[in-house]
Structure formats: C-alpha cells, structure tokens
Amino acid sequence: MIKWWKILGALLILYTIVWGLQNSVPRLDILNETIRNVYYHVPIWFAMLFQMGVSVWFAIKQLSKNDLKSDILSDQAAQVGLFFSIPGLLTGCMWAKFTWGTWWTFEDPKLNGVAIAVLIYLAYFILRSSIIDELKRARIAAVYNIFAFVMMNVFIMILPRLTDSLHPGNGGNAKFAQYDMDSNLRTVFYPAVIGWILMSLWILDIKYRMTLLKQKQHED
Amino acid sequence: MISVPLTHLIKKEFLIEFRQKSTLAGIFVYIISTVFVSALCFKKIINPTVWNALFWVIFLFITINVSSKSFLQETKGKGLFNYIYYNPRHFIISKIIYNMLLMATLSLLTFFFYSWFVGSMVQNMGMYLLCLLFSSTAFSGVLSLMSAIASKASNNISLMAILSFPVLMPLILVSVKLSKFAIDGLAWSVSFKYLLILVMLNFVVIALATLLFNYLWKD
Numbered sequence: 001m002i003k004w005w006k007i008l009g010a011l012l013i014l015y016t017i018v019w020g021l022q023n024s025v026p027r028l029d030i031l032n033e034t035i036r037n038v039y040y041h042v043p044i045w046f047a048m049l050f051q052m053g054v055s056v057w058f059a060i061k062q063l064s065k066n067d068l069k070s071d072i073l074s075d076q077a078a079q080v081g082l083f084f085s086i087p088g089l090l091t092g093c094m095w096a097k098f099t100w101g102t103w104w105t106f107e108d109p110k111l112n113g114v115a116i117a118v119l120i121y122l123a124y125f126i127l128r129s130s131i132i133d134e135l136k137r138a139r140i141a142a143v144y145n146i147f148a149f150v151m152m153n154v155f156i157m158i159l160p161r162l163t164d165s166l167h168p169g170n171g172g173n174a175k176f177a178q179y180d181m182d183s184n185l186r187t188v189f190y191p192a193v194i195g196w197i198l199m200s201l202w203i204l205d206i207k208y209r210m211t212l213l214k215q216k217q218h219e220d
Numbered sequence: 221m222i223s224v225p226l227t228h229l230i231k232k233e234f235l236i237e238f239r240q241k242s243t244l245a246g247i248f249v250y251i252i253s254t255v256f257v258s259a260l261c262f263k264k265i266i267n268p269t270v271w272n273a274l275f276w277v278i279f280l281f282i283t284i285n286v287s288s289k290s291f292l293q294e295t296k297g298k299g300l301f302n303y304i305y306y307n308p309r310h311f312i313i314s315k316i317i318y319n320m321l322l323m324a325t326l327s328l329l330t331f332f333f334y335s336w337f338v339g340s341m342v343q344n345m346g347m348y349l350l351c352l353l354f355s356s357t358a359f360s361g362v363l364s365l366m367s368a369i370a371s372k373a374s375n376n377i378s379l380m381a382i383l384s385f386p387v388l389m390p391l392i393l394v395s396v397k398l399s400k401f402a403i404d405g406l407a408w409s410v411s412f413k414y415l416l417i418l419v420m421l422n423f424v425v426i427a428l429a430t431l432l433f434n435y436l437w438k439d
Binding site: 063112116119120123126127130131136139140142143144146147148150151154155158159 | 362365369372373374379382383385386387389390393394417421424428429432435436438
C-alpha cells in the first residue's frame with residue numbers, strides 16, 4: 001500500500017518545479033533569475049542535513065538498544081544524505097558560475113563545510129567496510145557517527161557565522177528576507193523544503209526495505 | 221571490576237612511555253627532521269600565512285603520529301586485562317590527560333625548533349602559546365577517541381588518518397585563524413571570540429569522547 005506522505009512529497013516537488021519556474025520573483029542585481037535556485041538548492045541541502053540527523057538518531061538508538069535494525073537505518077540514512085549532497089553541489093556550482101563567476105571557491109566557509117561533511121561521511125563508510133563483525137561494526141560506526149555529526153555541525157553551523165560568507169544573507173550580501181522572501185518566494189520555498197524531506201524519507205524507506213530483503217536472501 | 225584511582229592510570233601511561241624510550245626519541249627525531257627539511261626547502265619564509273600554514277601541517281602530522289600509538293599498542297590480552305581492572309571512564313580520561321600533556325610539550329618543542337630553523341614571525345607571543353596549548357588539548361581529545369576507534373577496527377595507521385582528518389578540520393581552522401591573529405599582533409579583544417570557541421570545543425570534544433568511549437570498551 002502506498003502511503004499518503006509519499007504522494008504528498010512527489011506532488012510538492014512537482015508543484016515547486018512547475019510553479020517555481022513561473023511565479024514572479026524579485027528582480028535583483030547579479031542574482032537576476034538565478035534567485036529561483038533557492039527553490040532547489042537550499043531544500044536539497046535541508047534534506048541532506050535532515051538525513052544526517054536521522055542517521056545520528058538511529059546511531060544513538062543503536063547504542064542504547066543495541067539492535068541491528070537501527071544500525072541498518074543509520075547506515076542507509078547516511079547514504080541517502082551523501083547522495084543528496086550531489087544534486088546540492090551541482091545546483092550550487094551552477095548557480096555560483098552565474099553569480100560569482102566561478103564553479104568553486106575556497107573563500108566561502110559554507111563550501112568548505114560541505115566538502116568536509118562529504119569527507120566525514122566517506123570516512124564513515126570506509127570505517128564500516130573495514131569491520132567484518134556485524135555487532136561490532138554497528139557499535140563502532142555509531143560512535144564515529146555521533147562524534148562526526150557534532151563536529152560537522154560545529155563546522156557548518158557555528159564557524160560560518162563567525163566569518164563572512166559569499167552566500168546571500170551572510171556578511172553584508174543581499175538577504176532574501178529583505179526582498180520579500182515572505183510573499184512570493186515563500187509560497188514555493190516552504191513546500192519545496194517539505195517536499196524534498198519527504199522524498200528523502202521515501203528513498204530511505206525503499207533502501208531500508210531493500211537491505212532487509214537482501215539480508216533475508218543471504219540467510220536462506 | 222576493581223576500581224583503580226585515576227592518578228594510578230596516568231602514572232601507568234607515563235611508566236609505559238618512559239620504559240620504552242625509543243618511541244619518545246623517535247618523535248623527537250621526527251620533529252627535528254621535519255622542521256629541518258622544511259627549513260631547507262623554504263630557505264626563508266616571508267609570508268606569515270605560509271609560515272603559519274606550514275607550522276600547522278607539521279603539527280598535525282606529529283599529533284596523528286603520536287596519538288595513533290596510544291591505543292594501537294593495546295593488544296588483545298591487554299584489552300581483557302584493562303576491561304577487568306579499570307573503569308572505562310577513568311581509562312579514557314587518563315589517556316586524554318596523558319596525550320594532552322604529551323602534545324602540549326610536543327607543540328612547544330615543535331614551535332621552538334620551527335622558530336629556530338625557519339625564523340619566528342609571532343608578534344603576540346602570549347596569545348600564540350595559549351592557542352597552541354588549547355589546540356593541543358582539543359587535538360588530544362579527538363585523537364584519543366579516533367585512536368580507540370581505529371584500534372577496534374583493523375589496527376592500521378591509515379584508517380586513523382582517514383578518520384581523524386575530517387573531524388579535526390573545524391579545530392584546525394579555528395586554531396589557524398587564532399594563531400594568524402597572534403602572528404599579526406592583533407589586540408586580545410579581536411581574538412577573544414576565537415579563543416572562547418577553542419575552549420568550548422575542548423569541552424565538547426572531551427565530553428563526547430568520555431561519553432562515547434563506554435560503548436567502545438566492551439568487545
């Protein structure tokens with residue numbers, strides 16, 4: 001049976017794609033039409049962070065309850081989160097090319113933070129693959145997951161606020177709130193955030209069930 | 221579990237280290253040769269950013285080398301012994317304190333030789349030393365836990381580096397920024413914010429390490 005929230009997620013994303021390209025947006029220097037990227041780029045990052053949060057939630061659950069299902073969920077959520085970083089990076093790079101004139105810059109703390117987040121989760125998967133025993137792997141991976149998540153949050157939440165970022169809304173750059181983020185942009189932005197988070201949950205659900213089936217096949 | 225006082229455990233760490241003087245001497249030679257090689261390569265550094273970056277890269281590799289030993293030498297038999305005799309919280313805290321002392325000393329040594337061979341550019345010495353001290357304590361917190369994880373996984377040094385580099389990154393960035401301020405000789409009021417963050421990171425790292433180590437303890 002298909003669940004209602006899956007349909008809702010798909011509909012919301014469809015709505016943001018159709019209406020996001022059609023509704024009127026504020027006319028700003030440099031940003032111009034690229035302001036529409038806020039409907040795609042930002043919600044995808046939110047979905048990634050959400051999945052990393054889910055991953056840590058199940059890591060904590062794994063440590064307290066010691067069951068392997070939480071470990072599978074934690075692992076799969078981290079994979080979904082890492083997967084979401086790819087479209088997040090691509091939309092960001094494309095946008096940066098048209099506004100900053102470059103695909104990538106080391107000047108921006110948010111970009112550095114993302115690069116580190118990707119490295120942290122790659123290290124997490126390497127750690128997982130280096131331990132064979134299932135219970136041991138679940139426990140050690142959970143420990144690294146929690147520690148890494150805290151450090152990643154220090155990196156992407158606290159440090160960027162200390163220094164200037166090139167992103168809109170940081171360090172003297174044009175804020176969206178100044179240019180009626182409340183009216184036109186918000187009618188698409190908020191549904192987009194909810195839509196992408198629901199979509200990421202759907203992907204997680206499918207991946208989780210696939211892993212369970214694979215395990216079952218393995219046991220038979 | 222027989223409870224052994226914390227001081228006893230710290231003393232044990234020192235005893236083991238000083239019984240095998242070769243490791244300490246090895247680290248000493250490692251520091252001198254890295255600094256000497258960089259002095260030969262660069263001849264004279266005039267750019268303070270390069271000077272600072274080179275110092276932190278050298279220091280990063282030294283700390284990873286040193287701390288990877290702290291759990292990798294715990295063999296299977298020893299692990300069982302520790303499990304029976306020691307409290308996990310005491311055990312990790314003793315490791316962290318020992319690593320802190322070791323790394324603070326090593327950072328001062330590295331800084332001394334680096335200033336000698338490459339030339340010093342620091343204008344606000346007090347702040348630079350304070351930055352070194354707090355960075356080395358935070359580094360030792362992170363690296364002790366990472367070393368414990370790596371030793372449980374497959375006991376190789378490359379895994380240790382893979383796991384530690386990304387999680388050390390926020391720390392390094394704060395330290396680099398703070399030490400750059402010290403080199404430029406900025407006032408205390410400017411860099412106070414960063415010093416505060418460094419101290420807070422210390423608390424976060426050590427609290428997390430002591431909490432999470434409990435779960436690595438059992439095998």
